[in-house]
Amino acid sequence: MSPMLRPALALVVFSMSTTLPTTAVSQEPARPAVGKPGPGIDSAVAAFADPIEDRLDELRGAFCDIAQPVLDRVRLMNGRDDRLTDLKIEVQSAEAAYQNAKLTREVDEIAIKEYDEGIFLQDQATAAGKLKLAESSLNSARQRAADLAAYLEAAKKLASRSLADRVILAQAEAEQRDAVRSGRMEELEVEKARGEIERLERLEAPRRRMELRSILVKAQEVELEKQTALRKKSGRLDALNVERKRLGTVADWKEIVAALEACSRLDHQIRDKLQMLRAREETPAEPSTREIEALLRLAEAQFVAASRAMQVVRVREVEVELSRYADTPGPAASPQSRRVAVEPAIPDERFASRLDRVRETIIHTAGPLIERLQGIGEDAPDIPAREEAIRRAEAGLESARQTCGTCERAIKDYVERIYVRDLAAARRAISLAESELNETKEDVARAVLALQAAKGTAPKTLQEVDAIRGFEKLLTVAKLRERKAELGLEQSKNRLEILDSYEKGKTIKELTADHEKARSLAYGREATLQLERVKLAKDKKRQQGTWMPAMEKAVLLALLGGIRQEAELRARLADLKANGKGTDPDASRELETTVRKLEGTVREAWRRLGDERLREFVAELDRFRGSGDNASRIELEPGLAKRLLEKMRSLKPEDLDALKSATEEQRAKILQNAGFTDAEIGGLRSMRERIKAQK
Structure with a gap:
């Protein structure tokens, strides 16, 4: 098992040890990481092994991003969450x-x-x-x-x-x-x-x-x-306990943990085979390469299944939270709805990936929206x-x-x-x-x-x-x-x-x-x-629900509608597969139209919220530029606010959220990918530091 995969998954399995077996998790000591091949190793081995290891490294980082939320939720279910104790x-x-x-x-x-x-x-x-x-x-x-x-x-x-x-x-x-x-x-x-x-x-x-x-x-x-x-x-405390009940029991998370364990075992097997290839210093045979590639595809498939299951969990949590603000009934709290199941594959992978992106957009848009709603109504009305x-x-x-x-x-x-x-x-x-x-x-x-x-x-x-x-x-x-x-x-x-x-x-x-x-x-x-x-x-x-501003309410209703429409689309795709109509052209055209409309609705909701956040950001900059002494003022060239708004629109939802907690190097990389110049990035950094100093 990879040294980075073992701690995260071991924590998950340790927290779930009351109901889940732990024999599936490797207990072997961590092995030292294998470095890149040196000049004495056959270049054919390196040409095959290096891309595989790069894909494994990417998979390993994404694995930790999935395992940690699972661990947090299992801790909460078992009553070991620090928030619950505090x-x-x-x-x-x-x-x-x-x-x-x-x-x-x-x-x-x-x-x-x-x-x-x-x-x-x-x-x-x-x-x-x-x-x-x-x-x-x-x-x-x-x-x-x-x-x-x-x-x-x-x-x-x-x-x-x-x-x-x-x-x-x-x-x-x-x-x-x-x-x-x-x-x-x-x-x-x-x-x-x-x-x-x-x-x-x-x-x-x-x-x-x-x-x-x-x-x-x-x-x-x-x-x-x-x-x-x-x-x-x-x-x-009651809300946290309700969240615990909504998460279900440890047994409800068996499938996603099984997918994570399978992904971990496959990663371990692939790295062992690559190590053996490097040790023999021979040109890899075609059966070996096919076996390794098949294992890697299987590991990626297991990870995609676990990732989609966590998407379902996050979308369900978002729907519950948004329904509370919208004063509409949330999802059912039955055992079937609490169960975290790995979804069956959709026959058309194009629709699957597009619906996955819709889910991600909904999740990344709902986070700042809920923060705004919490800021508008800091505490729930206590009549x-x-x-x-x-x-x-x-x-x-x-x-x-x-x-x-x-x-x-x-x-x-x-x-x-x-x-x-x-x-x-x-x-x-x-x-x-x-x-x-x-x-x-x-x-x-x-x-x-x-x-x-x-x-x-x-x-x-x-x-x-x-x-x-x-x-x-x-x-x-x-x-x-x-x-x-x-x-x-x-x-x-x-x-x-x-x-x-x-x-x-x-x-x-x-x-x-x-x-x-x-x-x-x-x-x-x-x-x-x-x-x-x-x-x-x-x-x-x-x-009565009239406290919410019009923009936030429109975005909220759009997200709720998108969540429910996305679930209906997945159900329709599963029905088409079950009825043998997965390749029906008429059904595909209808689904294409519906998915495209859903993508537009969710993207428009994200843009509306992003535009509002950027307007507030630019207004804050304008207020800062017009206050204080001359030495502390920020001189903004004409049209800078409009250019910032256009460039920020090109950011993905996950990148926009990552800017909050990213380091200076990570933030600079995200902004450079969005088309910001070094001068604009430096100016933004200087403005942020001055605003923080004034506060």
Whole structure:
């Protein structure tokens, strides 16, 4: 076996070893290649062997071109394709990312529910408890003031003019005034507790709910993004699995692999016979030459059979892909349609070769067409995902509008209710503090007068001495209360100043900033919603098949029609052979007309697509020539674009596709064969390098 044939076919057979026998493949070690004959070898041997080896070398290169696609497809069928492994990993990663985003969204939903049903109710209950406690303290203070007033009234009726009775009455009056002041302070505390409840319900709770909803909406957007990514990757994996099923099973490829194995064995036999001829250094006998030529023709026939079978595979794949874009039913997926069979020979080889060229033209035209269609519609329309995005966008917009309304109400409630209440409470606190300060000053003055009057009377008993000490204590307590009232007044004034100068502006700015954010968010989500609706309309239009440009659609329909007409022609030729009418002149003329029409249709489709691609190429050159500084511009002589277009039309479809991946030497050779001059090839190379550098 040839050293170059063995690795490719061995890989194919190794991948198919689960169902196909491998005994047919030679396991002998690779032999060194035999060089060209030297001066000592008979020229007759060289004259016969050299052309045979050249044909074998050409056959060997073409063999590898056929074996590699077979190997790629068998790998995919067996699940050993790198694309399949990578896609499975990507789908698993996307699934994990989607699950994480879903859990995050669920946690955010739980946070909202937790606040509404837990934290808010707890804060509300705490504020209500403070209010009840303040009301209870107020009632206690009022009851105590009433009790002290009753006690004082009864004590005045029973008291004498002694110092002890006077001290008792003074203490009772001080306690009664203190109870009244305490009641007024408790009233203020009740107002503060009610203000806290109102602040919680009208300001703090709405702002917290707004923050939580904003977090939830972001989590929903992330979840939708991850879900869309997962759906796309899963769709690609499903498409690859569908392709695996469409390829069939390993057993379906027996015939083409058998043809490749036969071609490999024949190549091995021919090279061994040629080596033996060179070793004997004798003029080859006629039987030997006929045997070698017969083996070579058989090897070429086996290769042609395998090549035609791969043509069938490629045409079927092209038909499936084009049918998907044309929104028409593709070929059946039955086991018979999946089987890769070597086609029977057509009785007239002229028609066979012409139909083979039609297939090649269809394959080479469909490749760039599918690339263009994929570029026009990069991703398949995902209507359910787009509709889900619209529902999410509508929900997000409604949430943003509700947030705007909440912010507006919060600003209005703060300015018209909460701030007014806080301001009134602060002013009332100042008023109470001033009143308490005045009362404590009066208490101090009364205590001073009472103490002076007590000291003006000479004490005669121990009770009278103790009564004077009681007046001194009353004076000390009155002065402490006066100092406390002064501090309370100062604190109340500071509180009013902070409320009016700092807290009001800060709170209004925060609420206004929240409102502006909510408005911006609402505008953004409204724009997002409109954009999603436009995308949905485009996707539906694409799904209905109206997204495709007219030129691409015409080429696509022409190729699909050509594929089906070519298959019908082959079936007709096979029927003519089976019915013994392969040499019927009328049938031949009719077939000639039909084949010629098919060739024209396919060639016209290829030219239309090629013209469009060349126009885009020339337009890109024109844009490049007219942009940038003078040093980077390309000076094109008049009429160059037209000449390039005409010369590129002379390229074969396979050569035009080969230009994409060819090396500089291969590209230059292809262009020279098409009639390009060295100057034009150099100019194209320079333009391509400059365009690549600019990109």
